[in-house]
Amino acid sequence: MAQIKIFGYADKISVKPGDTIQFHVSADGTSTAEAHLVRLIHGDEHPHGPGFIEEEIDCVANGTWRVEKQFTQVGSFLEVADPDRKLALDGSITLCAFIWPTWPDVGHRQCLLGRWDNDKNRGYGLGINPSGRLEFWVGSGNEVDYLQTELPLQKQAWYFVAATFDARSGRATLYQEGVMNRYNSLLSKVAPVEYRSHVSEVFRFGQNNLSDTPFLVAGSRDWHALRGHFVSQLYCGKIDRCGVFDRPLGRDELDVIRSGGQPPSYGMVAYWDTTKGYTDHGIGDVVVDIGPNRLNANGHNRPVRAQTGYNWNGRNDCFRLAPHEYGGIEFHADAMIDSNWKVTKRLELPETLRSGAYAMRVRGGDGKGLAEEYIVFFVRPRVPSGRIALLFSTATYIAYANERFATDGHIVQPMAGQPPTISEVDIEIYENPEFGGGCYDSHADGAGICYSSYRRPMVNMRPKYRISAFDLPWNFPADLSILAWLEHKGYDYDVLTDEDVHREGVAAMAPYACILNSTHPEYHSERMLDAHEDYIAGGGRFICMGANSFCCNVAFRDDEPWIMECRKTGGHWIAWAARPGEYYLATTGQMGGIWTGFQRWGQKLVGNTFAGEGFAHSQPYRRMPDSYDPALAWITEGIEGELIGDFGLGNGGAAGIEIDCYKLGFGTPPNTKIIASSGGHPDNYIAHDEEGAHAHQGFSGTHNYILRADMVYFEAPNDGAVFATGSIAFGSALPINGFENNVSQLLSNVVNAFVRPGPLPSLLHKLQPSTGRTENVA
Helix, strand or coil, rough: CCCCEEEEEEEECCECCCCCCEEEEEEEECCEEEEEEEEEEEEEECCCCCCEEEEEEECCCEEECCCCEEEEEEEEEEECCCCCCCCCCCCCEEEEEEEEEECCCCCCCCCEEEEEECCCCCCCCCCCCECCEEEEEEEEEECCEEEEEECCCCCCCCEEEEEEEEECEEEEEEEECCCCCCCCCCCCCCCCCCCCCEEECCCCCCCCCCCCCEEEEECCEEEECCCCEECCCCEEEEEEEEEEEEEEEEEEHHHHHHCCCCCCCEEEEEECCCCCCEEEEEECCEEEEECCCCCCCECCCCCEEEEECCCCCCCCCCCCHHHHHHHEECCCCCCCCCCCCCCCCCECCCCCCCCCEEEEEEEECCCHHEEEEEEEEEEEECCCCCCCEECCCCHHHHHHCCCCHHHHHCCCHHHHHHCCCCHHHHHHHHHHHHHCCCCECCCCCCCCCEEEEEECCCCHHCCCCCEEHHHHHCHHHHHHHHHHHHHHCCEEEEEEHHHHHHHHHHHHHHCCCEECCCCCEEECCCCHHHHHHHHHCCEEEEEEECCCCEEEEEEEEECEEEEECCCCCCCCCCCCCCCCCCCCCCCCCCCCCHHHHHHCHHHHHHHHHEEEEECCCCEEECCCCCHHHHCCCCCCCCCCEEEEEECCCCCCCCCCEEEEEEEECCCCEEEEEEEECCCCCCCCCCEEEHCCCCCCCCCCCCCCCCCCCCEEEEHHHHHHHEEEEECHHHHCCCCCCCCCCHHHHHHHHHHHHHHHHCHHHHHHHCCCHHHHHCCCCC
């Protein structure tokens, strides 16, 4: 019997009652699956907690679904819109392009540009053959004629390449010249490398085009009996300005283009100027043809733009300053931003659905392991009704989607202090490129992944999932412990997502008196960050439940909110680094990296932010002198002793995993009070590099006072306030002992005070100094 595997995703991550949501499911080993809508309440199956909790919800979609194996087109490429088949050239032809290959010796053919059918062997193409040499070929259907250069291409070196074919004589030529300068390539001129190659040969026949073959850049058409047409021969590397002519250009004409001159108009069929279309706010997926036929090309799987081109000279670091130097479009054979699976089921959500975290649970066979999928989404109220909102960090979930820390992260075991715990789901994701990686991973060609999306299966959003590198619930599964706490305490709450805040700004947050966010609110767009600041300054009361908060800058397009761009750069621990000159987001034109680079430290917003991280045991907090201020007694009311949170599902303590600290020099509001702090973290906790210009002995947990989680509180204008835990592990301490513990008590004190209309308890206390007592406001 074949092993049953079920994977799926939804087309939306945030919906309202009455909205229609689509589910896309792929199944191996079965043609049917049992589906049921569930409301998710708790995820972590740690034996010291309440375990996994879900509530089954009646809906018309529940029942047996027909499922099938679905395929995903991976790899980025351009497809030219050519309805009149102007590019179905049957006679003489010239193809030319500037290229910067990143993996020329990958071992299989890569098509740079052409109108080639790989299944029928018909058409023409210019590419790189399995030995890493430039190659031109034409196919008649029965046979293919090839011509290759004498020298293999060097990786990360700019070339101008061209192929010409004279139909009258049958002569084909290949033109290969290096166009390196002091900045644009991996090697300098001191390396004794030969880049030039010119070869010529008479072909036996010319190309024979099929009528429906598309003209592609960075791939070619292929076909499979089960999946139909798809794109193969995918290219890894950059392509700058490229063109097609209906005559063989002469060597002198090609030299002019190589030198930066204008391509000849005579015989031009198409010439894609990859520098056209830049604005101060970025660039899209359409590549403009400046030729006579206006055959624009459209990107699939988000080819990376805003990349340096063949003529980048190192003076400018952004396309906004010199767009003509940013013609490079980078392609990756394993890029993937949308599975594009057929819809398995559409569901109009019941109007009576309460706000919460939901999933369509889909099970095949025994429903265990890979045979069980949870397709997670969030339901907002049609009209906000609660005074509390729980804000799920969906941008962070997208950043970490299908991460491969355990298998590819070289520093993970020293950080974790333990070997990874690999599950069959981790192996499946690692072995199957169709699921794609996240912004912590790199493409197979070595470049960092800068686009991630939720329109594909995200296994680490499954509610029971534990991150294999650290054997912990991470992000969404951990955040469910906060939701379970709200449920247990009986609070009336709604849920929000980062996507809602990005799209609607502060209007999405304004209806709520108190907003709690999640355990790891790391990634934020500018709109999201602005909305948080405006909410708090406008009188909102905000509880930052996690750590490594408000650190990284990301971007979304308005019409495709499921795709996020992230460029790793700046003084932050980063999984990969954007190359020089490629720091700016193609989506918005803003520099990527971390918000520190914009002087928008997390401390300015919530009083603390990233101090460091480690993944051995967590620590408790110890109460600080500010907690004994009578005006703040309401925060710790009912708590006995000095220690808070010497327990937890997150490595045994409420302070740990990633931790944030108070820092006046980074914008912590001067009226901020430190309620409690941790200390004595193990030596696999390392301080963030912002904490010192040089790593040195004593930078780790047992020696470094910076490595602490500061639990802070401050009052903001208009009766606003912020309480921040400074620890990812805080939320995982809430469920201990049936939610009856001092972490839970402290959070209840804060939430109760934050949702109550009128002045905060500390302000009321200040208004009654003569009584010498704290007013009971509970």
